Amino acid sequence: VGFPHDIKGQGIYAFVTLKLGIERSEELRKELVAHVRKEIGPIATPDKIHFTDGLPKTRSGKIMRRILKKIASGDIHDFGDTSTLADPGIVDELVRGRQ
Numbered sequence: 001v002g003f004p005h006d007i008k009g010q011g012i013y014a015f016v017t018l019k020l021g022i023e024r025s026e027e028l029r030k031e032l033v034a035h036v037r038k039e040i041g042p043i044a045t046p047d048k049i050h051f052t053d054g055l056p057k058t059r060s061g062k063i064m065r066r067i068l069k070k071i072a073s074g075d076i077h078d079f080g081d082t083s084t085l086a087d088p089g090i091v092d093e094l095v096r097g098r099q
Contacts, residue, residue, distance in 0.1 A: 001065060003048070003072035011047035013072035015055060015094070024051040048072070050098065056091055058084045067091060071098055 005011030016032065018024065029049050037045050050072075056064040067079050076095045082088055 001068045001072050003069070003074075005047060008047075012044065013048045013050065013068075014046040015050050015052055015068055015072075017052055017054060050094070052090075052094055052097060054087065054090045054093070056082075056094070057086050059086045061086075068094075071095060074098070 001013050001015070002010040003013045014032070022028070029051075032049060033045055056067045058064060064082075064085065067082070070076065070079060071091075071094050076098070079091060082091065085091070
């Protein structure tokens with residue numbers, strides 16, 4: 001998702017969920033950045049990578065991108081209506097892990 005960036009105007013904040021057995025590491029972070037640069041191009045390089053166990057999804061499985069945008073931009077006080085979240089605890093986890 002996009003977030004305010006002092007130099008570029010908008011930066012890329014990537015929320016990444018990992019498969020079971022894959023460990024979070026700085027090496028993996030660098031590999032992800034290199035992969036995006038190679039496959040898509042330097043313009044799409046994520047400025048921040050946030051490893052997480054889950055994403056804020058509704059009970060029907062849709063990702064609530066507005067919550068991700070608020071967390072990425074640092075606006076962590078009012079997420080609006082979250083009554084449709086399948087797991088409301090994931091929002092707190094994302095806020096705690098914010099870079």
